[in-house]
Amino acid sequence: xxxxxxxxxxxxxxxxxxxxxxxxxxxxxxxxxxxxxxxxxxxxxxxxxxxxxxxxxxxxxxxxxxxxxxxxxxxxxxxxxxxxxxxxxxxxxxxxxxxxxxxxxxxxxxxxxxxxxxxxxxxxxxxxxxxxxxxxxxxxxxxxxxxxxxxxxxxxxxxxxxxxxxxxxxxxxxxxxxxxxxxxxxxxxxxxxxxxxxxxxxxxxxxxxxxxxxxxxxxxxxxxxxxxxxxxxxxxxxxxxxxxxxxxxxxxxxxxxxxxxxxxxxxxxxxxxxxxxxxxxxxxxxxxxxxxxxxxxxxxxxxxxxxxxxxxxxxxxxxxxxxxxxxxxxxxxxxxxxxxxxxxxxxxxxxxxxxxxxxxxxxxxxxxxxxxxxxxxxxxxxxxxxxxxxxxxxxxxxxxxxxxxx
Numbered sequence: 001x002x003x004x005x006x007x008x009x010x011x012x013x014x015x016x017x018x019x020x021x022x023x024x025x026x027x028x029x030x031x032x033x034x035x036x037x038x039x040x041x042x043x044x045x046x047x048x049x050x051x052x053x054x055x056x057x058x059x060x061x062x063x064x065x066x067x068x069x070x071x072x073x074x075x076x077x078x079x080x081x082x083x084x085x086x087x088x089x090x091x092x093x094x095x096x097x098x099x100x101x102x103x104x105x106x107x108x109x110x111x112x113x114x115x116x117x118x119x120x121x122x123x124x125x126x127x128x129x130x131x132x133x134x135x136x137x138x139x140x141x142x143x144x145x146x147x148x149x150x151x152x153x154x155x156x157x158x159x160x161x162x163x164x165x166x167x168x169x170x171x172x173x174x175x176x177x178x179x180x181x182x183x184x185x186x187x188x189x190x191x192x193x194x195x196x197x198x199x200x201x202x203x204x205x206x207x208x209x210x211x212x213x214x215x216x217x218x219x220x221x222x223x224x225x226x227x228x229x230x231x232x233x234x235x236x237x238x239x240x241x242x243x244x245x246x247x248x249x250x251x252x253x254x255x256x257x258x259x260x261x262x263x264x265x266x267x268x269x270x271x272x273x274x275x276x277x278x279x280x281x282x283x284x285x286x287x288x289x290x291x292x293x294x295x296x297x298x299x300x301x302x303x304x305x306x307x308x309x310x311x312x313x314x315x316x317x318x319x320x321x322x323x324x325x326x327x328x329x330x331x332x333x334x335x336x337x338x339x340x341x342x343x344x345x346x347x348x349x350x351x352x353x354x355x356x357x358x359x360x361x362x363x364x365x366x367x368x369x370x371x372x373x374x375x376x377x378x379x380x381x382x383x384x385x386x387x388x389x390x391x392x393x394x395x396x397x398x399x400x401x402x403x404x405x406x
Contacts, residue, residue: 002029003366007193010035010092011072012100012112014042016145016175017209018129019068020182022099025189026071027359027368030097033384034072034375035088038406041076041377042069052374055351066354066374068182070346073372073380076406084404085110090389092117092124097189101129104139114204124202125192127185133208143209145175152177152213157220160235169233181212242288243267243299246325252308256299257321261285266318271302346373378406 007030011022019034019042026032036042048062079085089111092098098117100107107113114126128134131143149155149171159170185207192203214221220231223239231239238244243264244257258264261284265277276282276298281291288295303311308324315322324330331337344358352373359368385391385405399405 001366002027002369003363005029005031007031007096008094009033009097009099010088010095012088012098012102012107013129014101015044016068016178017181017185018099018101019044020179021127021129021185021189022072023068023070024182024186024359025097026372027370029366029369032072033091033095033380034069034074035079035091036074036076036377038076038078038378038403041074044068045377052352052354055348055353060376061374066356069374070354070356070370071372072375073384074375074378075381075384076378077381078404079110079112081402081404083399083402085112087385087389087399087404088112089117089120091384093120094388095121096123096125096193098124098126099129099185099189100127103142104128104130104134118202122202123196123200125189125196125205126202127189127205127207129181129185129207129209131208132210134206138210145178145209146171148177148209148213152210153217153220154213157217157231157233159233161233164235167233176216177209177213180216181207181209184212184215237292237296240289241285242292242295245296247299247303249303249306249308249311253325254303254308254311255321255323255325256303256315259321263320264288267315267320270314270318270320271299273298273302344370346370348373348376349379381405 004025007025009022009025009030009032011018011032011034013019013022014036022032022034034042040046042065044064045061047064050063051059052061052063052066053059077084077087079088092112100112105113108116114124114128117126118124130139131148132138132141150169154177155169155171158172160167162168185205188205188207192205196202219240223229223231236245241257241259244259246253246255256267258267261277264282265274268274268277276295280287282288282295312322312324326334332343337343342358343355345353345355347353354373356370356374361368382396385396385399391399396405
């Protein structure tokens with residue numbers, strides 16, 4: 001039984017940040033109802049190709065959708081109608097958590113905002129995920145991940161420096177601002193649950209992509225706030241640690257990452273240059289940062305003569321962090337990934353198999369659960385309305401006929 005199996009979640013979100021939060025809660029045992037619009041549902045169902053190949057050979061939903069929507073039941077309700085909004089409000093009455101990512105104030109006209117829903121459910125934890133938050137001069141703006149990576153400073157420190165081949169700001173290859181926000185939303189919701197258990201109080205959570213991205217600047221933010229150093233793009237290099245980047249070898253590339261002086265000493269000994277670990281220019285971590293260019297030029301000249309697998313094996317023996325630069329297909333065929341069970345195949349009711357990526361934390365007592373494959377649109381609408389709201393077949397048939405549900 002999952003740690004959160006006592007919680008009910010109403011997920012009104014779409015795209016990535018909100019659904020990622022909902023999936024995390026679902027993986028940990030919460031029951032998650034994903035409310036979708038009759039006109040195609042979550043936008044990412046159409047973000048394709050590639051598509052999911054159904055058991056009958058047809059192609060329906062985009063692979064993107066499957067990344068963040070397992071362990072949910074899809075319920076199609078058009079809550080732009082009074083009848084549909086009333087159905088969602090009734091579901092919210094017995095929910096512990098609501099997740100939404102509409103524009104600021106966008107749900108008030110349907111009576112699905114926090115102030116409306118808390119009247120009948122004062123213990124409700126209501127998490128609003130937006131680009132820029134509920135307050136501030138940008139609160140009205142829409143915020144997609146790419147925009148937030150740019151405005152939140154991440155792109156200014158990602159990519160090759162100006163003046164080098166390919167120089168210029170670059171976005172990260174996955175929507176990390178959305179994912180950061182989904183994780184912060186999950187943590188915040190769990191904190192609110194802990195507060196409710198002590199006090200009985202629900203609350204509203206304002207979770208903004210811009211704020212979360214700024215928080216995830218981490219040491220780079222501190223380099224500016226504490227040291228007055230405005231970080232610059234450094235390609236694969238690290239602003240505070242040397243050596244710590246990708247190196248060109250005889251047959252490819254490898255990462256060498258020395259986080260302390262003892263690792264650096266072992267690296268130099270294995271590369272046949274132990275005297276460099278005693279050189280005043282390189283002996284300490286701060287000295288290596290100051291004399292980065294000289295050290296990197298020496299290292300480039302040494303490692304270019306090594307084969308990748310040979311160097312990795314040699315440095316592993318010395319306890320020096322080193323590894324290959326894998327493509328995504330390499331990650332899932334890696335023996336360590338297989339041993340850790342990172343790929344989890346799930347099966348829909350019609351036999352369609354959808355491979356997903358495991359929840360990354362391993363629990364000793366309450367492990368993550370994988371009980372519901374990313375659902376077809378509206379797969380649970382009738383069942384949920386019957387189970388949760390007590391609607392009979394005639395009422396459900398009438399709602400279907402009016403286009404309010406599907």
